[in-house]
Amino acid sequence: MTYPTLSIATDRLRLTVLAAGGPRILGLQLDDGPNLLAETPAARWATPWGEFALLGGHRLWHAPEAFPRSYWPDLAGPEAELIDNGVILRSAVDPGGIAKTIAITLDPTQPRVHLRHTLTNHGLWPVELAPWAITQLAPGGVAILPLHDGQPPANPLAPHRQIALWPYTPLPDPRLHLTADYILIDTSLSGPPAKIGAHSPAGWLAYLHHGVVFLKQVTYHPDQPYPDRNSNLEIYYDQGCTELETLAPLLRLDPGAAVTHDEVWLVAPWSSHIDRGDLFKTLAKMVAELV
Template identity: 75%
Template structure:
């Protein structure tokens, strides 16, 4: 596949490389002079009725629920990226269902932090039910952390406060999964088949430890929203090529001409790999609290 034109945006600590047109895609994320935290998947491609869909890796915007071929519409041809102060706006063409995507990326000028505004607009003739779905493919071999709750005492201790969903292809038991009271750890350095889990968690964040760098992404949690995939707002897919951290917004009845927004904040930090697992949830919860 011929290399695609890209644009690089930088802050004091972060370097991002994005597609120069179409997508929208973020292809690389570096803290200081460190490695690319995002996965590169040049061989992941699928034939669709509209041509070949190329995954590329990195960060993308989809809308749930997932379906083939709708979710896999080839999106590499589209409007040029628009430079803005401290960032860029990436836009897609309008897909066959009438949906246009955009991601506004803004780098914090002083902290290793990124603000992302994901937007879906219905340019079709009919209402559509969908949920914005922000998917970040990270380099394989790290440790994913999935919080099962927000750390607050339950309002009613007689009712359940933790929910886990398993996709049909997820093997159980899976030695890559480790369950604690507050979180699930996924050790993607271990070999295994493709797998995916999800949760409905008021925490609203996911994290990934890769080569002494911690990547945290936070999205707004809507307690009264109806989420896709058996009410999951946080999901993680993992295989030998990447680990996907995925946040979702609630399902929306999107009228023609209407727009729905899903915001994320990313924080990238140096992180000790020797931190005790018992303290991991508290430390990451504190990071996420500072992002709100």
């Protein structure tokens, strides 16, 4: 089944989004290159409300994940609204009273995108949740999850790196490489589904594929609790896609209230000759130039 879409573009970037409902970003191209986002037409699950279709690309959920709540079918909803240099995507209100919005703005001069994710509680009761922005990328690349922000630890006698592992993550995993600065995941290798997260002040994730780096950056809130054993950055990977996931802190969202979670994306050519020893510093420098 196909769904109506529309595109927004600059001289460097093109995004394809669902024309209604979702919200979903289905395509991301740099300089007329291949779609960097995963396409997952076969990923579908039965739910009490009908079939949930994943589609691939970028979506907004709210954590913590639970079935069937997280898998409410959301492809029917308001039409997308075009704005200057971008588009606003909206969902219908889900059975729990939550509505999702993604406002997307393209930088007119740089291959950069700003996304504002918003969850609004239209229900009658407060809901504990956290905005959760998930980007599914085409498989076969290398994902990078930074473990710190490059600053000296405040107390060298206290731990300053925290990793969370999901029950289905195999160990040892030949796709997974742990360094002092980052976790590197080579998704060109075959293996079962896996997921890893971290509590990291770095506030960014990266993916290297097709001679391109896709980098997403968020604000880190050091004094607020995050879902999933306090993870603010997560990566899921399997044969069909690699997901870069950022989370906002958990909060109690009262009826009528809304919460936002901003991401900045950068898409740029990437040299395969960069040494792994320089990888963290190179990507961290790119992030610093984003903000």
